Each structure stands twice: as C-alpha cells, then as structure tokens.
Amino acid sequence: MTTETSDRPASDEPAENGPAGYGPAEELRFRSRGLAALEKNPLTAQTMSRRLPQLVRKAFGLAWQVDRRAVVALLTCQLLSGASEAFGLLATTGTITALLTSGRITGRLLDAVPSLCVLASAAGLRALLGIAVSSISTRLSPRISREAEMQMLDAAIDAELVAYDSPGFNDRREAADRGAEATQDLLTEAQDLTSCVASLVAAAGVVTLLHPVLLPLLVLSTLPQGIASVRGARVHYLTSRSLSADRRVLGMMRWNVTHRDHADQLRSGTMAPFLLGRYRAIGDRIDRATDRAVHQSTRYALLGAAAGGIASGLVWAMLALLLATGHMSVASAGTAVFALRTVGSSLRGMVGYGTRLFRTGLYLDDWAEFIDEAGGHRMRRGGQVPEAPLEVRAEALTYCYPGAERPALEKVDLAVRRGEILALVGENGSGKTTLSKLLTGLYLPTDGCVTWDGAETGDLDAYAMWQQTAVVPQDFAHWPLSARENITLGQPRESHDERVLRAAAHAGADEVVAGLRSGLDTLLAREWFGGVDLSGGQWQRIAIARAFYRPAGLLVMDEPTSALDARAEHRIFTGLRKVARDRAVVLVTHRLANVAVADRIVVLDGGRVVQEGTFGELTRSPGLFQELWRLQNDRGTDG
Numbered sequence: 001m002t003t004e005t006s007d008r009p010a011s012d013e014p015a016e017n018g019p020a021g022y023g024p025a026e027e028l029r030f031r032s033r034g035l036a037a038l039e040k041n042p043l044t045a046q047t048m049s050r051r052l053p054q055l056v057r058k059a060f061g062l063a064w065q066v067d068r069r070a071v072v073a074l075l076t077c078q079l080l081s082g083a084s085e086a087f088g089l090l091a092t093t094g095t096i097t098a099l100l101t102s103g104r105i106t107g108r109l110l111d112a113v114p115s116l117c118v119l120a121s122a123a124g125l126r127a128l129l130g131i132a133v134s135s136i137s138t139r140l141s142p143r144i145s146r147e148a149e150m151q152m153l154d155a156a157i158d159a160e161l162v163a164y165d166s167p168g169f170n171d172r173r174e175a176a177d178r179g180a181e182a183t184q185d186l187l188t189e190a191q192d193l194t195s196c197v198a199s200l201v202a203a204a205g206v207v208t209l210l211h212p213v214l215l216p217l218l219v220l221s222t223l224p225q226g227i228a229s230v231r232g233a234r235v236h237y238l239t240s241r242s243l244s245a246d247r248r249v250l251g252m253m254r255w256n257v258t259h260r261d262h263a264d265q266l267r268s269g270t271m272a273p274f275l276l277g278r279y280r281a282i283g284d285r286i287d288r289a290t291d292r293a294v295h296q297s298t299r300y301a302l303l304g305a306a307a308g309g310i311a312s313g314l315v316w317a318m319l320a321l322l323l324a325t326g327h328m329s330v331a332s333a334g335t336a337v338f339a340l341r342t343v344g345s346s347l348r349g350m351v352g353y354g355t356r357l358f359r360t361g362l363y364l365d366d367w368a369e370f371i372d373e374a375g376g377h378r379m380r381r382g383g384q385v386p387e388a389p390l391e392v393r394a395e396a397l398t399y400c401y402p403g404a405e406r407p408a409l410e411k412v413d414l415a416v417r418r419g420e421i422l423a424l425v426g427e428n429g430s431g432k433t434t435l436s437k438l439l440t441g442l443y444l445p446t447d448g449c450v451t452w453d454g455a456e457t458g459d460l461d462a463y464a465m466w467q468q469t470a471v472v473p474q475d476f477a478h479w480p481l482s483a484r485e486n487i488t489l490g491q492p493r494e495s496h497d498e499r500v501l502r503a504a505a506h507a508g509a510d511e512v513v514a515g516l517r518s519g520l521d522t523l524l525a526r527e528w529f530g531g532v533d534l535s536g537g538q539w540q541r542i543a544i545a546r547a548f549y550r551p552a553g554l555l556v557m558d559e560p561t562s563a564l565d566a567r568a569e570h571r572i573f574t575g576l577r578k579v580a581r582d583r584a585v586v587l588v589t590h591r592l593a594n595v596a597v598a599d600r601i602v603v604l605d606g607g608r609v610v611q612e613g614t615f616g617e618l619t620r621s622p623g624l625f626q627e628l629w630r631l632q633n634d635r636g637t638d639g
Contacts, residue, residue: 052193052354055361059144059190062183066143074136074191081129082198084122085342086206133195137188145184148367152176155374161442163377166402172370175248179367182360189357196349203342210332210339217318218340221311222347228304229351232297233358239293240362246282253279315340381444382459388468388553389452391417392439392584396448399434407446408434409607418553421576421585423595425625426604432588433474435604436556439586440469470552470583472560476543478534480525483513487520487546503549506579508564508571509541536563544572548579555579558588573597592629601625 063071156173163169207214256262257275266272319336322328328336393415400407409431416422416439424432437443438450441457450457457465479486484500487509493499497520504510516522516532523531524542534542540563547555561569573594576585587598595601596615603611603618603625611623618625 051361052357055186055357055364056190056194058364059186062144062147063140063187066147067140070136070140074133074140077129077133077136078191078194078198081126081133081195082202084125084129085199086202133191137191141184141187144187145181148180148183149177151371152180152367155371155378158379159374159377160379160444161437162402162444163374166377169373169377171248172366172373175244175363175366176370179363179365179370182363183367185356185360186364189353189360193350193353193357196346196353200343200346200350203339203346207336207339207343210336211322211328213318213322214315214336217315218343221308221315221340222344224307224311225304226347226351228300228307229348229355231300233351233355235293235297235300236355236359239289240359243286243289244362244366246286250279250282250286253282379462381457381462384455384460385464386452386455386460386468388551388582389418389584391415391453392554393451394435394439394448395451397435397438397445397450398447399431399438399443400446401434407607409438411448412604412607412609414602414609414612416554416584416586418584419581420600421580421587421598423587423589423598423601424604425589425592425595425601425628427628430604431607432604433558436471436558436586436588440471440554440556441465468553470547470550470555472543472547472557474559474562476539478524478539480531481523482520483516483522483524483542484520486524486542487549489546489550493551500545500549504541504545506548506575507541507545508568509538509545512538512541537565537568540564541568553583554586555583556586556588559590560587561589561591561594569594592625592632 060071060075063074152173204215204218207218253275257266257272257279266275319328319333323330323333394412397409397412398407399409412431412435414422424435426432434443438445438457441450441460441462444458452460452465479489481490484492484497487500487503500520501510501513504513512534513519524534525531526533540561544557544560547557561572564572576587576597579585587595589595598615601611601613601615601618602609603623605624611618611621611625613621619629620626
C-alpha cells in the first residue's frame with residue numbers, strides 16, 4: 001500500500017487534514033497502473049465494446065488450459081441452442097398459419113401438428129442444452145479459478161525476493177488474489193453473454209426472413225436502451241474502478257482491527273474509536289461516490305426508456321402497416337412479435353451480463369497486472385549446482401533497495417569459512433540483515449559480488465543453493481502444521497525422527513516437544529484448526545531446530561535468541577560450536593556478550609565495515625564495538 005499526498009484524492013473528496021498547522025495528512029492510497037491508464041484514456045462505448053470480446057476470449061482461453069474437451073462441448077451446446085431457437089421461431093409461423101386457415105378445427109389442429117412438434121422439440125432441446133451448459137460451466141468454473149491461482153502462485157514464487165521490496169508489489173499481489181477468486185465467475189458470465197448473443201443473432205435472422213424492413217426498425221427500437229445501458233454500465237465501472245483503492249484500504253483496516261496479533265494493543269492503546277472513525281470516514285466517501293453513480297445511471301436509464309418507448313411504437317406501427325397493406329401475413333406478424341420479444345430479452349441480457357463481466361474484468365485486470373509485475377522480477381540465474389560451500393566471500397559488495405536514495409551496503413569485503421563462526425554487529429540500520437540475505441543468495445548484489453567457493457551467486461541454481469543454506473530470520477514463520485513438519489519443513493530424511501529429535505535437542509526444542517499433547521504429531525495452529533499454540537520463546541526454539549535439521553553448508557542466525565530466557569539462550573550458544581563443525585555460520589545479534597562465541601566479528605556502521613577482529617581484540621580497541629559494549633553494560637546503577 002503506497003503512502004502519498006495528492007491534490008485530488010480518490011473520488012474527488014477533500015483530503016483529511018493532519019494535526020493543526022501541519023497541512024493535509026498523507027493517506028494510504030493504492031495506485032494501480034491499470035487505473036492510471038484508465039484516467040489517461042477514459043473509457044468510452046467503443047473501448048467497452050472491444051473489452052467484452054477480450055474478456056470472453058480470456059474466459060474461454062483459461063477454460064481451454066483446464067479442459068479442452070469441455071470447452072468444445074460448451075461451444076457446441078451454445079451453437080445448437082441458438083440454432084434450435086431459430087427453428088422454433090420459424091415453426092411458429094407454420095403453427096399460426098395452420099390454426100388461422102379456414103376449415104374444421106380438427107383439420108387445422110392436425111395441420112399444425114408438424115409445426116407444434118418442431119416447436120416442442122426445439123424447446124426440449126434448448127432445455128437439455130441449457131442443463132448441459134450449466135453442468136459444464138459449474139464443473140469448469142472452480143478449475144479455472146484454481147488455474148488462475150496457480151499462475152499467480154507460480155509468478156510470485158519465481159520472482160526474486162527483491163520484488164517484495166518494490167513499491168506496490170505487495171498490493172498488486174493481494175489484489176491478484178481477489179482477481180484469481182473472481183475468475184470463477186468469468187466463464188459463467190462469458191457463456192451467459194454468449195448465449196444472449198446467439199439468441200439475438202437467431203431472432204434477428206428470423207425477423208429479416210419475415211420482412212427485411214423489420215431489421216433496421218428492430219435496431220432502432222433497441223438502440224436507445226442499449227446506449228443508455230452501456231452508459232450506465234460505464235458509470236458504474238468507472239466508479240467501481242476509482243473506489244477500488246478505498247475498498248482495499250478498508251480491507252487492510254479490517255484485518256488490523258480484528259487480527260489476533262493486534263488485539264491486545266488495540267485495547268491497551270484505546271485505539272478503536274480512532275480506527276473506527278477512520279473506517280467510517282472512508283466508507284462515507286465510498287457511499288457518496290456510489291450515490292452519484294446511481295443517480296447518473298438512473299438518468300441515463302430514464303432517457304433510454306423514453307426513447308426506446310417511442311422507437312418501439314414505430315415498430316408496432318410498421319407491423320400494423322405491413323399487415324394492413326398485405327405485405328405481411330397474420331402468421332408472420334405473430335412470429336415477428338415473438339422474435340421481437342426474444343431480441344429485446346436477449347439485448348437486456350447482454351447488457352446485464354456484460355455489466356457483470358466488466359465488473360469481473362476489473363478484478364481480472366488486477367490479476368493480470370500482478371502476473372506481469374512478477375514476471376518482470378522473474379529469477380534469471382545460472383544453472384551451476386553448488387556443493388556445501390567451503391568459503392562464502394563478499395568482495396566490494398554494494399546493495400541498494402529499490403527506490404532507496406542511498407545504498408544499504410557499500411564496498412563490503414568479508415569471508416566466512418566452514419567450521420567458522422562469523423558475527424555481524426552494528427546498530428539498527430547498519431545493514432546486518434541485508435548482508436546475511438546477500439550471503440545466502442536471497443538478494444543479488446547491486447555491485448560487487450558474493451561468491452561460493454569462487455562461483456558468483458548469480459551464476460548458481462537458486463534452489464540448489466538454498467538447499468545448502470539454513471536460516472533463522474528475525475521474523476520466522478509459524479507454519480500451521482505439526483511440530484514435526486515445522487522442523488522438517490515437509491522434507492523428512494531417511495533417519496525419520498532421529499534427526500528431528502537431535503536437531504530439537506541442540507535447539508532446546510526437545511523440552512517444547514516433550515510438553516506437547518501428541519509430541520511431534522501435535523498441530524501448532526490453535527487459532528485456525530484447534531491445535532496447540534506456543535509462546536514466542538518456544539516458537540523461536542522450533543525455528544532454530546528447523547535450521548539445525550537442514551544438512552546445510554551455510555547457517556545464518558539473525559537475532560536467534562531474542563525471545564529466549566537466559567537458560568535457553570545459554571544452551572543454544574554452548575551448543576553452537578558443535579553445530580558449526582561442518583558449517584559456515586553467520587551470527588547476527590545485538591547482544592554483544594553472545595558474540596564471544598564467534599571466531600571473528602565484523603562491525604558494520606552505515607552499510608560499511610568499520611572494524612573486524614576477535615571479541616578480545618575489539619573490546620580492548622577503541623572504536624564502535626567498544627562503545628556499544630560499554631553502553632550495553634551501563635545501566636545507570638553507579639552511585
């Protein structure tokens with residue numbers, strides 16, 4: 001979600017003011033590329049008419065990827081349904097003619113039987129085809145949605161991690177999720193629209209056969225309402241599009257207000273009235289814009305109905321004239337009435353289904369936009385498959401985050417070798433976590449290089465490289481899985497639980513597992529599935545155990561004991577030397593007493609290396625480490 005100030009907020013409503021004397025407050029505002037393009041090129045009836053076929057093609061294209069036979073069957077049913085409707089209308093003429101001729105009623109009824117059979121057969125066939133179309137659509141719709149979700153997930157997973165640092169990427173990802181869900185309605189709406197088009201074509205063809213002059217009159221009678229409906233649909237479409245940003249903000253606010261992680265702070269900070277007031281203000285802004293759209297579309301509908309009524313009167317007058325002058329039989333006129341009703345119904349259906357398809361297309365645009373965005377960040381690395389590294393080295397390493405004014409790291413040189421513990425130390429924002437992500441290949445350098453045994457990380461197969469890494473990040477995942485799967489990450493080894501329990505013991509997580517109701521089989525997801533929840537420190541032990549479990553050559557631990565008590569922390573660091581025998585270990589921490597276990601310490605300041613040495617050397621030498629060490633041990637208790 002981007003934060004911006006704007007002279008013209010969404011919906012043309014005045015921006016909320018900040019505190020007195022500070023001017024307009026910055027607001028959370030999502031700006032999609034699709035909306036920006038729409039503002040530069042306003043939506044017209046012509047562009048909308050082009051848009052519908054594109055959406056129909058997209059719907060059937062996704063369905064084609066899922067099940068080609070079903071798509072062929074669906075289109076065949078639509079064609080047969082349109083043809084049967086045309087035959088039914090033509091049979092209407094024969095039926096009326098037979099019934100209106102002179103003679104006994106029995107004879108007239110017998111003469112009408114063939115036409116009635118055609119009518120009944122056409123109606124029955126259309127009913128069966130309708131059931132078939134509904135069945136196929138119902139079967140395909142969830143599969144299409146799942147295909148769209150898979151494409152979205154593939155795009156997200158194959159994107160470089162740096163994509164998540166790019167402005168707007170996360171917003172497009174969330175919007176794409178809603179778009180993938182909306183694709184479930186895409187096929188149904190597309191086939192409904194296609195069905196109306198088929199009925200319209202069939203009825204228009206029959207009208208033309210009855211008398212050519214009726215077709216232009218038919219167009220004249222339906223055109224005003226069609227234009228009015230298109231204009232009204234355009235108003236609703238543009239309004240919905242412009243308000244998508246505000247709706248997304250409301251969704252984010254609902255999450256923050258109701259999520260468990262914020263529940264205690266919401267209450268203790270008495271923040272609910274403020275957030276609810278902000279929510280209500282944005283909701284009022286949406287309501288005002290919606291009311292304007294409804295009033296405008298209603299005016300269009302009234303004008304269209306009035307013009308359509310006049311045009312329909314002309315059609316009926318022409319029918320009467322044709323009858324009176326003998327240019328059309330009574331039977332043909334009766335068929336024309338049925339055809340005209342079919343055309344009107346089909347046109348109304350086209351407008352209604354077209355409007356719904358436009359609305360779905362709005363969400364589909366978000367989905368397609370994210371696929372394109374993620375594709376621009378797709379991993380394009382080499383194919384070398386690395387072994388567990390003997391040495392990981394950074395040379396003249398520089399890294400700058402997207403949109404940042406200055407590098408997070410600049411000209412950094414260091415190395416860590418197997419069997420060695422390297423500690424990264426520095427104040428907040430010095431670049432420690434960024435450096436650890438570059439060493440593991442999660443980020444690629446802006447300049448300089450990171451090498452594994454001489455091979456640059458950009459030349460290595462990314463997933464093969466990550467098989468050789470184990471990471472304990474600051475914000476570790478609480479996977480809603482069993483304790484065993486939280487440690488193995490769904491990648492069990494041949495030794496079964498022996499390796500799991502050994503890793504848990506090194507991390508102090510064996511005590512956690514022992515206290516669970518079903519041991520390693522216990523589900524750690526109380527919030528969702530009625531499983532068991534853990535404390536912050538217990539979760540951190542599980543996170544450390546999963547890193548120890550991996551047979552990795554490079555182990556990175558970023559503030560690994562921030563939530564642990566003194567006893568648990570001592571257990572981790574006394575066992576770390578044993579774990580480091582066959583690994584290169586990078587330790588990131590603010591607790592300087594813990595880095596005494598390291599073979600070497602690198603001190604970062606402002607993205608640069610300012611000191612390097614052993615714990616003893618750095619505590620004795622003047623510099624940033626000595627200053628931080630002194631401050632960390634000074635609690636103002638003297639005197």
